[in-house]
Amino acid sequence: MPGGTEAGAAAPAVEAGAAAKTTTVNVLLAEALKSAKLTLDGVAVPWKRVLDVAVPEGGAVVLAVDWPGRQCKEPQEGGCPQWKITTATTDLEITAEMFAAAPIRLALQGKLIEGAALFEKVATAGSTTPSLQGLTIQEEGGVSYVSLLPGSHTLVVRKDGFPDFELPAVTVPEDPSQAPPIPIPLLVALEVTSRPANARVLLARGSDEPAEIGETGDTPVRVLVDRSQSYRIKVAKNGYRAFEQALTFEEGRTTLALAPQLERDSGGGSTVRPPRPPPPPPAGGKLTVITQPWTMVYINGRRVKQTPLLNHDLAPGRYQLTLLNQEAGIRHTEMVIIQEGRTTMIRRTQDQLR
Secondary structure, eight states, X not given: OXXXXXXXXXXXXXXXXXXXXXXXXXXXXXXXXGGSXXXXXTEEEOOOSEEEEEEETTOEEEEEEEOTTEEESSOOTTSTTEEEEETTOOSEEEOGXXXXXXXXXXXXXXXXXXXXXXXXXXXXXXXXXXXXXXXXXXXXXXXXXXXXXXXXXXXXXXXXTSOOEEOOOEEEOSSGGGXXXXXXXXXXXXXXXXXXXXXXXXXXXXXXXOEEOTTTSBSSEEEEEETTSOEEEEEEOTTBOOEEEEOOOOTTOOEEEEOOBOOBOTTOOOOOOOOOOOOOOOOOEEEEEEEESOOEEEETTEEEEESOEEEEXXXXXXXXXXXXXXXXXEEEEEEEEEOTTOEEEEEEETTTTO
């Protein structure tokens, strides 16, 4: 009958319109979480000191906290960082102490020498000698990355049979967008032998004073050197004429072997003399960098300032220049050469920075 059909159709509409029964659960949020992204069942909600969460009877709501640069100290199912809230939940307070600094991912610029690994010096309780902790290198899109906590870090390159090569200190900011790349120098494995053996080996980098190298300072010795630097080597032994020369590196080669044969000194005296004083440092050059849009300038991995960078003083030599603007998706690296008494101008447009 028509009347019966209409009455039967109206009943579900009344049922669907009935309000679902909910219970309000109060969640206390720390002030520090103002910078975190909060979601309830995937829907973003604004920070409040006391967050009112409506929980359906017999159901649950998931409150997720995504705090940039932070991670839960003790992640747990149904808890940090995704709290499962039911009608039985009481006295829930989310504090800043539940979180700790999260590792920041930094790109490596350059490749490690074959057979080498990257380590971090870590302070050891009760010891003045730091221990070494291996770093995991991740590959993504042809770029290598390591993850480090915010703060200052000392990294070393380790290759079996060679003394560790220490990199310049790395400072990791708390803001991932400001994380600088880590330049990895082009290292060469230098091995020095001599006839006769047990000769003293001194190596001077640039204008630095010569210093003994290797574990003992006497041949045979092995050491890692940065091919972007200039070096002079001296091999000397009492009663023999000293061998001295500048190191030259072949393009693409990561090994260099020297095996000088020392000649006896005709006078029979010692030719091992104190190192000569280093020459005076050369006059510097200047670097100017102008980009469109702006970029943050890093020189050899060290943050300098935002462009424009005008007449920045640098010693003559070869430098790794990195230009970074996360917002514009810019991460550009190139090598620049600074010459004595001259200004090197770098001017780049957005198309050139891609």
